[in-house]
Amino acid sequence: MRKPVIAGNWKLFKTKDEALALITELASKVKGVTQVEIIVAPVFTVLPTVKTALSGTDIALSAQDVFWEEEGAFTGEVSPRMLLDAGCSHTIIGHSERRQYFSETDETVNKKMKASLKGGLIPIMCIGETLDEREGGKTFEVLERQIRGGLADLPAEVVKPVIVAYEPVWAIGTGKVATEGQAQEAHAFIRGVLADIFGRGTADATRILYGGSVKPDNAKGLMACADIDGALVGGASLKGDTFASIVRYNE
Numbered sequence: 001m002r003k004p005v006i007a008g009n010w011k012l013f014k015t016k017d018e019a020l021a022l023i024t025e026l027a028s029k030v031k032g033v034t035q036v037e038i039i040v041a042p043v044f045t046v047l048p049t050v051k052t053a054l055s056g057t058d059i060a061l062s063a064q065d066v067f068w069e070e071e072g073a074f075t076g077e078v079s080p081r082m083l084l085d086a087g088c089s090h091t092i093i094g095h096s097e098r099r100q101y102f103s104e105t106d107e108t109v110n111k112k113m114k115a116s117l118k119g120g121l122i123p124i125m126c127i128g129e130t131l132d133e134r135e136g137g138k139t140f141e142v143l144e145r146q147i148r149g150g151l152a153d154l155p156a157e158v159v160k161p162v163i164v165a166y167e168p169v170w171a172i173g174t175g176k177v178a179t180e181g182q183a184q185e186a187h188a189f190i191r192g193v194l195a196d197i198f199g200r201g202t203a204d205a206t207r208i209l210y211g212g213s214v215k216p217d218n219a220k221g222l223m224a225c226a227d228i229d230g231a232l233v234g235g236a237s238l239k240g241d242t243f244a245s246i247v248r249y250n251e
């Protein structure tokens with residue numbers, strides 16, 4: 001009942017030519033896949049180029065971040081309206097790299113969530129604990145704070161399209177993937193918090209993706225977990241064949 005989502009976060013990689021080569025290879029390798037929603041998130045500068053290359057495919061386009069104002073004197077920022085104009089249907093919000101290096105907080109995540117939903121962009125809201133937090137027994141506390149903070153003051157009917165990505169910081173780019181047990185436990189907890197805030201119906205309909213060292217050889221096992229509805233893939237999304245294998249995890 002929850003359609004799986006496999007999303008590729010390209011982070012700070014790929015110029016125009018490189019992006020075109022990747023998307024062309026990917027599109028040919030995932031042709032005919034209909035049972036999985038596929039999303040790619042390139043850097044801002046190549047969004048329109050990638051959008052053009054995606055025409056005739058079912059692959060959706062996402063940004064990696066967004067600002068909460070529609071327009072104004074905010075040098076360097078990009079608004080939901082501009083992302084829609086560039087061809088995006090989705091945007092990542094609150095990635096741990098933005099929390100870590102660019103002072104993103106639950107409050108700024110919340111502003112971005114509200115602006116995106118208001119503007120018609122589907123947010124992929126990232127949450128996840130650091131290694132210290134996990135070892136200190138604070139995982140659930142951190143996740144709950146991030147969910148409640150990021151989704152504060154949003155009614156259930158507005159939150160419906162939101163995709164949540166659980167990305168334990170210690171598993172990102174480290175090759176140290178969470179075990180299926182660790183991931184499932186966190187996902188079930190996240191769904192429980194969503195149910196507490198928005199009701200069981202909304203929680204059961206929300207896709208919760210796992211992110212952190214997802215590769216072709218661990219995707220199938222993770223995707224088999226009851227509360228894991230997809231993957232947010234970093235490194236392995238930068239190559240057409242590996243990302244396509246993850247998309248085709250069930251074949």
Ligand code: 13P
Nearest residue numbers: 009172173212213234235
């Ligand atoms: P890796 O797949 O490279 O660990 O990155 C995960 C991630 O941060 C996706 O947003």
